[in-house]
Amino acid sequence: MKKRTKPFLSPWRIVFLAVCVLVIAGLGAFLLLNGKNIAVLNPQGIIASKQKDLIIFTVLLGMVVVIPVFIMLFAFAWKYREGNTKARYTPEADGNRVIEIIWWVLPLIIIVILSVVTWISTHDLDPYKKLNSKTDAVTIRVVALQWKWLFIYPDQGIATVNEVRFPEDTPVNFEITADAPMSAFWIPNLGTQTYAMNGMTTKLSLEADKVGEYRGSNTNISGEGYAEMNFKAIATTHKEFDMWVKAIAGSNSHLDWATYEALAQPKKDQPVMYYMLHEPNLYAMIQNKYMDGHATNMHDSDMMNHEGMN
């Protein structure tokens, strides 16, 4: 006589196991994540803040599909398992117009909604778009080197390495180039990253809501010292910023072309440096190092509405 054994994995046992797993996972996640700076979800500036909202919106929209998929997957797997002879069995059923239309159309609707949001947000978050603000913007020119970041303040006449400071609540217009393999400039607490490329300028506008010190890094492999290309992005009060600029302007370190060439040599373990900017055209000269053969139509900095790469 065939002995009827209870299956090891009854639904309640599965639920119990699942709950255990989730509790352990939750605890683990809590232990590993509590108190840490989850920068992208902890925006300190308007751009990053909008991006976080986008993330939340998209995840929630995605849940409209993901949750039913998981529910159906497990429900059907359980109900229609081989051992359950009580369930209906229709081996020849191979389609249902209505259902198929539903799940072509439902995702389509979700994607249409997301597309509209994408179109709008992509234009709103275009790094070339200047931020609206009552305060005047600060222009900072960034040069990715091997393996450090050079920051040139054309209006303040100073330059720094591996530390960028700017006033809070003020749009910062970054103009970015490289004298190194392709790099990427990223301050996750403040938002968008942008590639830094030889012989051309990319632009990025960010703004910090309040005073704070944030981590910046490179995300694009650029040689042996790539992992060391971290810098500090420090938002200060207006007064502190002015004082800081003044202090540097009076320092003895000068950045001219010769000093720059020495600085640009591939080297690891670069400490933070402050310079008085002795060569006002330094940024243009660095970019022009590679521009001998390019046509003039790339990244014209006076273009009002930047469109496309050419």
Place this chain on the structure above:
Amino acid sequence: MSKPRLLEQKFLDYKTSTGFWLYLMTDCVLFASLFAIYVVLQPATAGGPSSNEIFSLPMALTETIILLTSSFTTGLALLALRQRNVRQLIVWLGVTYVLGVSFLTIELSEFAALVGDGHSWQQSAFLSAFFTLVGTHGLHILIGLLWLLIMVVVIFKKGLSAKVTRQLGLWGLFWHFLDLVWVFIFTVVYLMGAAS
């Protein structure tokens, strides 16, 4: 040939020519990539000569006429093949070969002149793209001529078998395809280059 054998050969013809067409399409994509980068890099002259300074339209036109004629003689050759007229076939293939060699000679002399003047592929991105695009086409022509030579030798030794007939058909496709690519090169590189 027995009927099953005939059907088999027909199927082989069909399979092989479809496959070869597909290969030609992939070659098309390859050339498309080279054209794409040529178009982007055409203005990047790095202080060296630009396209309107180094291209000779009369020479390019000569090359074009040579290749177009060679496509015509290829057509005549394949007609002769249809009629199983070996002598005519060899004659027209021979003329095609001579035209192909002439084309390559002119092209190589153009390259040599440029390099002699110091305008090699190392001078600028534009020249790199030019030499590569046109050179890749020239390399294909060289392979086509080599292929043609071998075909002619095989015809002499073994006559017109089903296999040889099939392969000549493929060769003809290849040659016409190269002619078509050349028309694009003539237009995009030489005509548009001389005008810019």
Place this chain on the structure above:
Amino acid sequence: MWGRLSLDALPHDMITIGGVIGGGLALLAVIAGLTYFKKWRWLWDNWLTSLDPKKIGVMYLVVATIMLLRGLADAGMLRAQQAVFATGDGGPISPDMFQQVFSAHGTIMIFFVAMGALFGILNLIVPLQIGSRDVAFPRLNSISFWLFVGGMVLINLSLALGEFSTAGWLAYPPLSELQYSPGTGVDYWIWSLQIAGIGSLLSGINFLITIFTMRRAGMTLMKMPIFIWSVIGSMLLVVFAFPILTATLSMLSLDRTLGMHFFTSDMGGNPMMYINLIWAWGHPEVYILILPAFGIFSEIVPVFSKKRLFGYTSMVLALMAITILSFTVWLHHFFTMGAGANVNAFFGIMTMVIAIPTGVKVFNWIFTMYRGRVKFATPMLWFMGFVVTFTIGGLTGVLMAVPGIDFQVHNSLFLVAHFHNMIIGGVIFGFFAGLTYWWPKFTGFRLHEGLGKAAFWCWLIGFLLAFLPLYALGLMGAARRLDSYDASLGWQGLFIVAGVGLLIIALGVLFQVVQVGYSIWKRRELAVGADPWDGRTLEWSTSTPIAEYNFATLAPVTYRDDFWEQKHRSDIKEPVTLVEPIRMPKNTSLGVVVGVLATAIGFGIIWHMWWLVLIALGGAIVAVIATTLQEDTEKIIGVDEVVATEKDLRGVKL
């Protein structure tokens, strides 16, 4: 005479030396074994020169498995560095070595594991499923395999002689140009891929023509198994995308060898063009990998649900939609390169649109289970794991398709988690499902179920532990490819969890290796017939072992899932077909010769040994010419032999 090769090229650090010695010893062991058991002739006649796709398929899988082990070892080094040594003063893995390791890891996994397993499965299954005896161009098939091996040889040779690229698996310029990478590393990367890539392209042509011209009479397009449709999609992508790779690699090589300026920083070069071109190939490539995995699931779910596939037409439309759409999204790999809002938004939207047909497929599979009778054998477990992981990966993919979001997480560990999610959860799980499903067809015995289930759970749990933390790390601002980071960031705990995850995956692989070995040992107990799963498609109608010619007769088919109909319909009349002599291609050494010569060409270019390049090139041309002139390329299997074989293998009297 030696170009730039010198004794300096030998490895200097203990880890590489260890790897070379280990690999060398393994190779020596194999050679010794073959010599001792006097199997060289057997290997040459039965495997290396064979044009039987079933044998070529097995060889692909063997190579892919070996490379999987190397790729996992690479992953182990990366995880170890990031979990243990990255916060300190260094450790045994220098930054330069770390960068070579992750470049090799990605390159190997995509080109030699995934593509190798893909073509292995295609060779084994496609001819059988369409009811044919061979692929369209058998000699080309062999050439493709040996070109694949040539590329594999080069990338492994880089361990012993010279170095590997440190520019990542896609070698962006200007880092990959001479200015920043003067050594042999990038050249090894270029030629290893160029050679293997041409093999892939030729296979793409081969399988497309096979499917279009060699299907069994009566098998119209809409009666083909969905797996075959997925192969059509994948191979269409191969023939359109791989020439772009060929062109781009050539241009980078011309820059590095002949001083050209396609992608250099100066003299007018345009690195952004490289990025466009390489991703115009690169994006279709990932669909080349995933579409057949989808196809495999479309085979498995109906068989293990004992129910017809839900929505065949929808599935075909979805596959073709995904195929076409995959050409319209490549820019999403570099939203941060500054293309402007209109361009970014367009590509972002196109990327999201792909989610629609993909979602349709998932729903159709789930609804195939609905009101079926689902048996949770190992292949079905892989399917369940796939839906769970692939859905998560798809969600994060849709997230990154929004340029605004990508601006933050691009090139972070969030991205790394996403693509591993898709490739492991999608491609690898699919291939494992297929291998477990089709194994008995070729061997006559099942793989041990318990070990298979253990392997699955290890892979699933290991995968989740290894990659979910990476999503968190990415959001915490961790970039990819870092060999060091500040301890104060608090990232180490997550990296340790990820490392544990990899160890569990390794345990899963161990289970799989043991499973294969144990199953072979216990094959009599595990023996099954020719149709162990009550299959639906033509491959299950053959004997096991399968005759060299696959099918004794090529009787026309009438229905979709014709074999199933033959078994279960009462009104089927066996068509009477005459047995005829069967023409099969003879073995040839052409593939091996071309592979060896291609490797020599690559090696010569890498080390600037131009005489070697010329000689090998000449040899290759001679070999190709000699082969086209060959007349005696086929053998005939006479009627008597066919009848005897069929009696022997199937107990059938024809």
